[in-house]
Amino acid sequence: MLHTLGNTDCSPAEVGYDASRIGVLHSHFQNLIDDKKIQAASYCVSRYGKTFMHGAIGPRSYREDRTEPLLPATVHNIASITKAITSVAIAKLVEDGFIRLDIPVGTILEPFNVEPFSKIDIYSLLTHTSGLFPDCAGSMIPYHKSYWQLIEEYFDKYNPEEGKPDWISAALSCGVNKKVGEEWQYCSFGFCILGEIIKKITGVTAEQYIEEQILKPLGMKDTMWEPTPELAARFIIRNERKEKRLHDLIHGTQPELSPAEKLWETVSSTGGGLVSTPADLILFANMLLSMGTLGDTRIVGRKAVEKLTTRTLYGVPDYCWGNNVKDRSYGIGLDMRQGPAFLYSEGSYFHEGAGACCMAIDPAEQLAAVWFVPFTDDNWYAEGLFNVTNIIWSGLI
Secondary structure (H helix, E strand, C coil): CCEEECCCCCCHHHHCECCHHHHHHHHHHHHHHHCCCECCEEEEEEECCEEEEEEEECECECCCCCCCECCCCCEEECCCHHHHHHHHHHHHHHHCCCCCCCCEHHHCCHHHCCCCCCCCEHHHHHCCCCCCCCCCHHHHCCCCCCHHHHHHHHHHHCCHHHCCCCHHHHHHCCCCCCCCCCCECCCHHHHHHHHHHHHHHHCCCHHHHHHHHHHCCCCCCCCECCCCHHHHCCECECCHHHHHHHHHHHHCCCCCCCHHHHHHCCCCCCCCCCEECHHHHHHHHHHHHCCCEECCEECCCHHHHHHHCCCCCCCCCECHHHCCECCCCECCCCECCCCCCCCCCCCCEEEEECCCEEEEEECCCCEEEEEECCECCCCCCHHHCHHHHHHHHCCEC
16 A cells, blocks of 8 residues: 555544544545545545644556655645635625625626526525536536537637627526526536636636635645646646646646637636645635634634535525435535435535545534545546545544
């Protein structure tokens, strides 16, 4: 087993945790690696704000002839865990009086100020109940064009003489498929729009606002939108295409972007654009667990965290990715699923990231956990996420 320990603040016993369960977690990860479901795994777990479990298992590269181990400080894409951070950024703007969650998006972004989009508000974007097409629509609706496909087609045809690019209107040309509040439909495009709201309100890009107001104050030095050469040298190597991309970043030999590719840089990455490490993300998780502060650093207030992490949806169905859930439990920007599958306490919340990774927080137990389990293919394995949650929580004494 390729296993590397990371830095910790205390022993498991000091925070009431059964250390023998860490070996069970390692064995589970190794079994997933042996079954070729995941390439490797890394994790960081804390209780009462103290990290007591931190490490990595498996190889850093997808290439079988490379034996370099994955390290606790190896950098990964965090995909949709970015949405949790974006949700906190929106909460900051609410705290500062710039917006409210019930404000229609059309009062801020003009393309939404027409039917059927005028009833969509910030709250419905955060809770995936806006009625906008979900990420899984392509597999549900024949000939459906995604928002991203429509944006790409628009950028390919865009002529600067037409004036300022209006990719939002181009994306919205496919309309909606539900009424606001009718159904929980996971929509990354909605979080991209939240990024545009942040940009419009603050006068800086959402990426810059999040970096200055959340990432830097928390000391999240390995969390950013575009990896530096130093960070790229610590990145997990997932496939040949990404390997070349990392090589270019490290050596400063990035290819010249086409006009269409440059236009994509104007689209907010707030639905899934950040990269990070387990130790960095545990800082964000512990900020939420401490009701908006980390040490002497205040990110948001207690009431804002309470609002984000209290269940807000009741009786709203979820049919995404083959689900048949009649009552989707969700906070504001954070998942709050309960039920027989999970050992964590009532009131716990989490967010997954595609590919895959997870951040889970249990206020009742004061436990926070972050782990990365990069899948070896395009499949999704509950064993790498839900089962891992139960193993981690099983060690609480």
